[in-house]
Amino acid sequence: MTVRKKPGPGRPRSVASEEGHHHRDIAAAARTRLSGLTLSRVAARARASKSTIYRRWPTKEHLIVAAFNRWPVLIPHDSGDVLEDLMDLHAQSMRNLRRGELKGVMPKLVAARAEAPALAEVLDPLIERRYDPVRVILRRAIERGQLPRNTDVELGVHMIMDITASRLYFAPSDASGPAIRQVFRVVLKGLGARGY
């Protein structure tokens, strides 16, 4: 436990945890206006100082990762049909994307990650967690009998997430509802689902 036994002299860090109001403010400030993001600007907007930011996050990119983690998590609903559940997830993504200037953050993060292995260690678990809703949906499909008992869930999850991510962030592809539905249908069928 990192409990301070004795406060000692001097001003203590303002609620020294990531949940502290100050740090929350900073990450929030970073979340808006990702393009042309500058640490000085973030500091100014959060009424913090650059020292404070660098005391908490070793690089600008780490701060962006923190900001990225504030993205709302997708909620897996249960409509009784895999395809519809996946489409619902995609709709949630699209809604998140539209609001806020978070559009370009994923490419930026991925680029930073590519040449800073240290960043990968922080970023990858967060990304991995984003896969969970799809996991839930696919597992439910198995229980429901829409997918075979022995379906490789991880394979399916990654395929769906990879394609979705590509279409949303990276490639100049069609990310509209109908196009994505087609993709999901092929994946489900390839996984052995009946009726697609």
Added chain:
Amino acid sequence: MTVRKKPGPGRPRSVASEEGHHHRDIAAAARTRLSGLTLSRVAARARASKSTIYRRWPTKEHLIVAAFNRWPVLIPHDSGDVLEDLMDLHAQSMRNLRRGELKGVMPKLVAARAEAPALAEVLDPLIERRYDPVRVILRRAIERGQLPRNTDVELGVHMIMDITASRLYFAPSDASGPAIRQVFRVVLKGLGARGY
């Protein structure tokens, strides 16, 4: 057609970026050492000047795009089986990736593209062309009878490329041969191929 309208008076630009002329190939100089790429360094290595570079490419990123376009194109072989053909393509990618420092260039390009629409106009056609080998392979599979007559080729091409790109460049996923084989199998089966 890129027909020269009229030569007119004036010294024409060296064709250095195409065949190389009296100075070194600039794009080639940019190709090596992508991380920490500096225009001054590129200029020095190519025995060119920054002016010359900026006269040809409006931004550093445009130059990188040109450098990216020197990547060897994948050759679609014909082994008589779709899956093997696709796996061969993937093997070529892996080989290209290993040699050269081109590793981090894709994420960088994608990030730059995300916030410079002008760059997208130049980059997207080049990316699109990279899809061709897969197109060829899928079409051959249809002719061969491995895929149904009415297969949506574009759908398949994009799915395969999206997933491959994700695994190779963007996501912390398994891009090994066996893992990719699994993915391809699911896609092919999803498209209606028999025997996978």
Added chain:
Amino acid sequence: MTVRKKPGPGRPRSVASEEGHHHRDIAAAARTRLSGLTLSRVAARARASKSTIYRRWPTKEHLIVAAFNRWPVLIPHDSGDVLEDLMDLHAQSMRNLRRGELKGVMPKLVAARAEAPALAEVLDPLIERRYDPVRVILRRAIERGQLPRNTDVELGVHMIMDITASRLYFAPSDASGPAIRQVFRVVLKGLGARGY
């Protein structure tokens, strides 16, 4: 004499003298818009090419000198009184200065001259010639008996020109009529003139 003995084949320089129409055009183009003067701009305005300009003048500054030499020469009038004649000269200067953007050219020339001795050789004779009108006026004053027979004309000329130039171009001083009249009066009196 630099007379071409035999013309030989080939196109001769277009009226290869400073009086040639083409060169006149160039110097004229340089005369307008001295601040932010660029050889490319001069070339464009004169419909000449940089090569042509550099064939005639070894540096930008030499061209400016040529342009400077187009300044109208001051005409020494004879009113019967030295002081009035000098004031008339000053009025002419002021008029020249007001029209045209030639304002900053003298400082520029002087600065260039300071670090390019070669330029001094070209510029100094031209400047020296600008002293002539004052010489004429002072000599007339001697003949007229307004100045002593043994007046050091050169001393007077240089003093008058130095002060005038300082006030007009270099120092933040008063170059108005009355102020200059005071100056001239002191110089004349110092030279031994009676009645000032």
Added chain:
Amino acid sequence: MTVRKKPGPGRPRSVASEEGHHHRDIAAAARTRLSGLTLSRVAARARASKSTIYRRWPTKEHLIVAAFNRWPVLIPHDSGDVLEDLMDLHAQSMRNLRRGELKGVMPKLVAARAEAPALAEVLDPLIERRYDPVRVILRRAIERGQLPRNTDVELGVHMIMDITASRLYFAPSDASGPAIRQVFRVVLKGLGARGY
């Protein structure tokens, strides 16, 4: 008065240009080698960065003005005779001029001033202050009775400075001791001094 309004928080600027602190004196670095002066070189020599320099001085020329202001001020001595005092001042100028590469700085400054009014506001007061020694000498001459009670001191000061400056920096004139002595004699006589 340049009163500090309020220190407030934040690291204050180093006073390097005034007393020198943890890095070398920037203006001093600029003072040496005026011709071919490069901000990068100044920065390197002063162990400072371009940012630091541009934070203090808006333009290269402003820095040069600051460097110019380090020129030693002339000391008005009192020999009992105006002419000798003025000649002593001139001797000091000549000595300053000889040592150091400051030779070309005045023309440069004047040229820059001519097309940047903002620079004039900074430069002019400094130049004006350089006139003081002559003022002192002329006033003493009046008290001493060498010049009339009602002498226009400012007129004399400016005439002397204008001519001196012209001969030293701008015009291709004789700035030797005897020549200058002649000039001073004429000015003094013109101002009503007796015995010249």
Added chain:
DNA sequence: CAGTAATCGAGACGGTACGTCCCGTCTTTAT
């Protein structure tokens, strides 16, 4: 009149300084 060779306009080229921007660290004063 036809051939030919120097000059011309246009502008690309290598080089280099400029002034701006941002990063991540450091140094103050205020709390």
Added chain:
DNA sequence: ATAAAGACGGGACGTACCGTCTCGATTACTG
């Protein structure tokens, strides 16, 4: 002792201009 403020060293960026060069097109001389 920490925080806010922001100065600092470092270094890349993209712009501007210089003086040289390389083209194709345009001439005036020569044969």
